[in-house]
Amino acid sequence: MTTSTLPLFRASWKMMLRSRGVIAAIITSTLYVAFFGLIEDLDFAVGTETIRFFDFVLPGFAVFLMVYQIQDITVAVAASFKARGILKRLATTPLSPARFIGVQTLIYLGLGVVASALVLTIGKMVGGNVAMTTNLLWFIPLVALVALTSIALAYTIAGLAPNPQTATNIGGTISFLMFGFAGVLFPTQALPGVLPDIVPYAVPHAAVIEAIRGITLNGDSISGYGHQILIGITWLVLAFTASTLSYRFTED
């Protein structure tokens, strides 16, 4: 099995690197963060509290821009597989659909982590206050958690939508809403009423991005974010369960 999986890894990796969308996503994310680094004299203010704009958006953008692209690409690919019956055809070959999807998922997971780390590094180089402590290593598994949840959500969307066009539209809408409410660009404390208390539970990634922000900006220990990580893992389990129920991975 390993001998057939490794060539599949290599082929998938090459295909991914040839994809203009992936390259564009990495370049765009990097340029966004580099540009934000130029905006020196800008703060977000809520009530009497202020936070430097670039410090706030750097961790969120480092995680979300790449993960958003990965989700978008996975929705398009999975919906296309479904519409064209690719997995059904694959099931008649020695390569199982589950292994095929598993390899693709791992490739995108690796890409998400590497690209997010790259964006964070660029952000640090252009003036972001990233705390360079050993706690920063937790950035890697936390980004992986966000990316894996997004990939599972992508398969759920592709499984529920009737065609690739609708799947892409639904995926784009969900990403746009997460971009607004997951604490990527705006502090969720600025939301009215009880929403700041509800959002970490109700919006995928919001709790984990809060943990990532604390670790990258303040050098906080992961142990202070057990609650947020539990919420993130719960979202991953929910998304994974939903994807297995809605998307026919094996085409049995």
Next chain:
Amino acid sequence: MTAIAGTLRLASASSKQLLRSSEVWATTIAFPGALLAILWLFSELRFEFGTQEVPLIDFWVTGLGVLGVALGNGHAFLANISTWKAGGVLKRISVTPISAGQLIVGEVIPRAVLGMATIIAFLAVGNGLGANIQMGVELVSVLPVMVMVTFTGLSVAFIIAGVTKTPQNANATDTAVSWPLYLVTGAMFPLAAFPTWLEQTAHYIPYTGLIATVRGVVLDSRPLTDFGPELVIGAAWITVLLVAATRTYGFVK
């Protein structure tokens, strides 16, 4: 049938097609609606820069809203005209009693009206959701600026359709051109927060002056005459873009 009557009938037919199109609903209702909902929920959030501060909802309704609607409208228009080019539609039209020019004008009229109406509606709904938009004569006085914003977007669409060979390439080029505009025109972030060299350069980029004008008039009730340099730069860009559009896009084939 006179040329004018024929063009008006084409404009009427294009308007009907526009209203049936899902991309128009997305760019004029769905995207602006979702953006307004997010801004309303974050209406307590403010930008602070230097000694100034501005509510996010005021800043983005007058900046991101204006630019987003203009670029969204231009993007949808681009899909049409790049498909015309790729399919040789204008060449075929030119052997019929309808001229290519009439077809284009018939398409531009409803697009321009729709773009302007969407921007006005966006500002009005933004006001209803708590943005400090002045809804009196200020809104009327920025109408010429809305026309300029709309025509800048449509001219850029013609240029992109002219220099690209396929609708796919046109779409990708438009996206690549659009996203820097969101960042550097002052639509999303105050120019005063930029480094000096970027702030000074940004004043000469298309849309920057027009967005500053709309913002100054509808937020601060300043007269249009306060924005002479901004409007001159905006008008100069439209002239340059229209000339470039006529040279790159085969209007008559």
